[in-house]
Amino acid sequence: MRARTTETTVLIADDSAVMRTLINHIIQRLGYRSMVAEDGIECIKKLEEHKIDVLLLDINMPGKSGIEVLSYIREQEMSVPVIMITALDDISQAVQCIKMGAYEYLTKPVEKDRLEITVKNALSELSLRKKVQRLEKELVQKDIFRKILGESPALKTCIDQAMHVMETDVNVLINGESGTGKELFAQAIHHGSKRSKGPFVTINCAAITNELADSLLFGHVKGSFTGANNDHTGFFEQADGGTIFLDEIGDMSLEIQAKVLRVLQERIVRKVGEKKERPVDFRLISATHKDFTDEIENGSFRADLYYRLEEYPLYIPPLRERREDIALLARHFLESFCTANNIEPLSFSESVLEELTAYDWPGNIRELQNVVRRSAINRRGSDITSLPGQLHHAAPLQKTTAQNDAPQPPSEHRTHEQPTKASEHAPEDPAAETSLRDAELHAITRAYTSCGGNQTRTAKVLGISRSSLYRKLKKYGIEKNITLSVKHES
């Protein structure tokens, strides 16, 4: 029995040397590890410096009384159970201690059996309390991640990593192809963090121009430049006390990268047209679909900023690497679509589910969402037995729709969207559009695959600029997926 309990430490705080020795002796004979304190001040010091499992606390002590120590324990929200030791004529004070949260009181002289039972009970109550706290925490975490559906080990690993990192304040860099759920994860990390009551500010980095960067990021005062008709609070200040989510961080210009690096280092901002500096307290989560090794190598991304962003990397795998999730997600999107549109419940036939599962989903979950919606709209009965068109054609066409459907940052964060909207270039004949698209997609796919996914070489082969290649890859929702899916198929 002694060997079993030596892990448990009991602190005995009593100013009487005789009582300390007596209780210490009993505690050690019961097999617990013991520590002693001669007064309230020493008791608090030991509580702070050691892991104490049970505290035996005398009420009347010099320096700080037992009641003062108890108040301190409650103020600091320490979970140690406290057993008060009191003289018989001090019962009213002992009762007051129970009201203040002490577990129990024992009267002097302390009997061995009573002491043994009380310490044991206090320990089992503590372990029960810890179990309840753990279960409560698990419930909260499950609730936070309930929007992120999937049963695959790959997704579960991501959720597990996100759960661990959300309790800290470190910067997280989420990497994954378009539509894999990076923003969803960023939101979950924010909601599960100690900043959850603060704001979650999303910034689409691709949409910030160098000219407006200072004003958008740090704010401006009215009249500080032509068109500044009102004061504006910058994004970093808006995120004060909360989380700032820098989406598409890989698209940020070098000039803006320098500004962001400065805020990360100094944690202060200054509005355009103002001298005053303001401290800002934010947690940074950023997301990218790019491989930063290339970007850093070719000088388009600062290594020093990258290392600050990537204090904790979180990789969200594409859907084709977690095929187990496809049927589950498809059924979920179908059900949500039916509910939202007052449609009678629909279901997929087994062969359609197989087809969905076999497809590579270059546009990932966003693409799947859209295919499901279109299937529901085109249905001919309550069973969906075929998909809208061939899936490999759905990808590029879907991507454009999907970008419009995707959750977007608040409008003020989207002042300068990328000019790649289908409507701006729509040819008159839709069939011509499809064949042109197919030809372009085919050419890009071939070049990109033969260049092993290297964007600079692919752009050279195709005779277009790297940025224009990037826009096209994004437009078709293929990016690095082509290389991977080709590998997958062969």
Ligand SMILES: Nc1ncnc2c1ncn2[C@@H]1O[C@H](COP(=O)(O)OP(=O)(O)OP(=O)(O)O)[C@@H](O)[C@H]1O
């Ligand atoms: N595991 C999931 N369960 C349910 N819905 C998901 C899941 N992952 C993503 N989604 C949904 O898919 C869509 C795309 O997700 P999200 O915007 O988070 O992706 P993203 O990786 O940030 O995309 P992009 O890089 O294009 O900005 C959203 O509607 C999101 O709610």
